[in-house]
Amino acid sequence: MSSYTIRSMTTEDQDEVTSLIYHSTNAWYQSHARPPIFTGDVSVASVFCDVYQALDPGCCVLAQCDETGAIAGSCFYHPRPSHMSLGIMNVHPNHFGGGVARKLLDFVIAVAEKEDQPVRLVSSAVNLDSFSLYNRAGFVPRMTFQDMYLEVPPEGIQRGIPPQRLDRVRQAAREDLDAIVALEEELHHIRRPDDYRHFLENQSGLWHMSVIENDTGSIDGFLASVFHPGSNMLGPGAMRTEEDAAALIYFELQHHAGRTPVWLVPVEANQLVQQLYSWGARNCELHFSQVRGDWKKPQGIVMPTFMPETS
Structure with missing residues (x-):
């Protein structure tokens, strides 16, 4: 040994x-x-x-x-x-x-x-060795996500019906930082302001971020995405409803026209999942959100990611 x-x-x-x-x-x-x-x-x-x-x-x-x-x-x-x-x-x-x-x-x-x-992570449900490692160390599976992907045509999504509320989605700006951080704390009960500042400043050119507004001008959701040969994913994101999530995912997918991004959505969000299928999305894996220590159940829709794994 x-x-x-x-x-x-x-x-x-x-x-x-x-x-x-x-x-x-x-x-x-x-x-x-x-x-x-x-x-x-x-x-x-x-x-x-x-x-x-x-x-x-x-x-x-x-x-x-x-x-x-x-x-x-x-x-x-x-x-x-x-x-x-x-x-x-x-x-x-x-x-x-x-x-x-x-x-x-x-x-x-x-x-x-x-x-x-508390310590948080997202781990593969397929890799039982890693699941056992974390489980033995006191981590508890709290949520299950299905990994979905879509080969977005160069001209953008052609299948299915565009989501409602798409007209409420726009590209995020630096001025949205405080609202993004506050919404995630409200829905997901965590804080990571430096992550979102990094995305919005985008000095590396890897990131894109969008928000969805309500009638009052406040935001009801946000979604980031990354494009790099080593990682092409949507997330992290948090939204109040499945409708908000569908609009943000659609908007970010159009930004990735000609690419094949991957993203994670909660398995219980069936209305959202069915809409994603209608656009041609497919499943490639399952992941667990696991926590060692205090945890409070999220509200709305949570979309973790592997780049960066900070949720």
């Missing part, structure tokens, strides 16, 4: 961590007869290091093999005012079964406990 040193990631580690994310993620999916998540050059996975270092510099913990010096595992984590979020975790296939993931998880839990914060 190998031994490991747990330490923080440095700038010099980023290329090796990028390679770890790329190869370990693809290895797991391919070993379960599924297509690889990442295609093209290894550098496409650099988006995780780039975005997470911009949002949370220094918040990536590594497990370094004492015998070889190689990085055996990595885990990003995201301290927020209301909670700690566990981000993407990867273990090199050569070190599967060596307890690396549990060492990384224990580190993040210890950081959260020191701050008296």
Whole structure:
């Protein structure tokens, strides 16, 4: 059994961590007869290091093999005012079964406990190894989401009927930040203002964000999205109703014409799911929202994402 040193990631580690994310993620999916998540050059996975270092510099913990010096595992984590979020975790296939993931998880839990914060994550319902890891550590599945995707034609969505309230959707502006943060706190009971400031400022050019207004000019929902060769997703988002969610998803999908974005919606939002099917959306996986510690049931529609995993 190998031994490991747990330490923080440095700038010099980023290329090796990028390679770890790329190869370990693809290895797991391919070993379960599924297509690889990442295609093209290894550098496409650099988006995780780039975005997470911009949002949370220094918040990536590594497990370094004492015998070889190689990085055996990595885990990003995201301290927020209301909670700690566990981000993407990867273990090199050569070190599967060596307890690396549990060492990384224990580190993040210890950081959260020191701050008296709950820990939140979104994990695959297909990967029973990761489910068991989190479940044994005290995480409780709270919500189930279906991962959906749509090959959006270059000319935009052609199938089905456009949603109601689409005329209420517009691109978000920096002036919407306080309203976005307040709405998520009301509906989702968490706070992460720096995330939304990062999206709205969009210095990297990766992000797009929209809001839906009501008759008073207040917002009833918001939805962000990211486009990068390593991640093309809708989310995060929060909306008061399924109708609001449908309008925002449609608007963001049109922004991704010619691409194939993925997004997560609550399985119980059947009216919304059926409308997404009518546009040609399909399912590709299921995920659980899990929480270790205090949790309050969200209202409305919540749409988590893997870029960034801060909810």
